[in-house]
Amino acid sequence: MTSSSTPAPASSGAPRPPSHPLRRLTARGRDEAHRVASPLELFFDLCFVVAIAQAGVQLVHAVAAGHAGEGILNYAMAFFAIWWAWMNFSWFASAYDNDDALYRVVTLVQIAGVLVLAAGISRAFTHHDFLLVWLGYVIMRLAMVGQWLRAARSAGGAERSMAQRYACGVLLCQVGWLGLVLLPEPARPWVFLVMAVAELCVPVLAERNHETAWHPHHIAERYGLFTIIVLGETVAAATVAVKSAVDEHDVLAELLPIAAGGLLIVFSAWWIYFVVPIHGHLRSSKRAFIWGYGHYLVFSSAAAIGAGLEVAVEQTVGTAHISTLSASAAVTLPTALYLLTVWALHSRHFKVGLAQQLVLPVTALLVICCTFLGEWAVLAAGLVSSAAVAIGVFLTARMTRREHAASASASAG
16 A cells, blocks of 8 residues: 555556456556546445445435434444445555456445445444344455455565565455454454454554555545545435425425535535545555544545434434534534545645634634524534635635735846
8 A cells, every 4th residue: 555665667557457358457657647536446346436325325214213323333444344345445556556347346245235335224233233243244245356366476575475464464354354254243343343453453564564655646536536436425415305305295495404414414525525635645655544544534424424414314304313513513513524534634735824723623613613503503513614615725826826925026126
């Protein structure tokens, strides 16, 4: 998942057409020009969002029924499996994608695995039965093992050892995840915690002597595209919830503040994430690990905003058995987490001066305060998020004007 210390020569771009159906799976160059996401990667992302949508639906049911703690725990566990499999594929593809027939088939197997996982999410939430989730995860991860073994066969020296350590680490983790199926229910959260840490350690240990040749611009684009897809799923889920409520209960006026506030939150979330290009920041192993791992919170909170909007709609029409305060918190808390995480991973590296640095943290705090505004909480959170975007644009424009003025003065002098 980290950069190669000896990048391969640049090539003409991505994806490279295969010279024959089954060629060697060799590392790509980190300095390739015009490297972009392939159609297979985009298809991969869309299929993964099916599982994210299922996790969101079950989170809505749990929170609306008054079981927020249990629902959040199950959501965190299911989302980790989805996110980790997606992330491992994305970094591997950035380093080794040769787009030949075997590579495509193995990737399609991974897509099948996430669909199996998605089919088991509802049983994991309602009956604490993780068999299908585990099976789908195993399918995805064993396919990933196959990719690493193929890379090892094509490589030599330290790179081969790295690929073999990846394959062994992934296999050992799959054995550990059996605890979610075999151990008693009270032990399963602890199994998840231990195995999540173990999974996170695999790349660190595998790449201790050799680093994969991922492409900074390609990785930044892949994460950005997945963020867009998750935000799109949030909009779709909230839209369906509002439409169903209006059709069944005729409460359009009561839902307008939620719909408007939710839209402002999602628009602001998109703007804040993409206001600056991040690929230039991804230049070291430490930055890459922190940035890549931190997106678990970015993706999960973005998806949870959509679930929260659905909960707020259900509470408004009286089908959710929770208070207005709890329904508001279902929107404001993931929104605040999203703002803080994006600031920590992205924005703070490009902010100049205390005023710019404080915009997103203060906005997150104000969004949490909006929780206590009753039926206007979601709209208020949307307005606060939009104000943060406006303030950020104003501060950036003012700084640019000052820089131009200073440059002009220096030139005149």
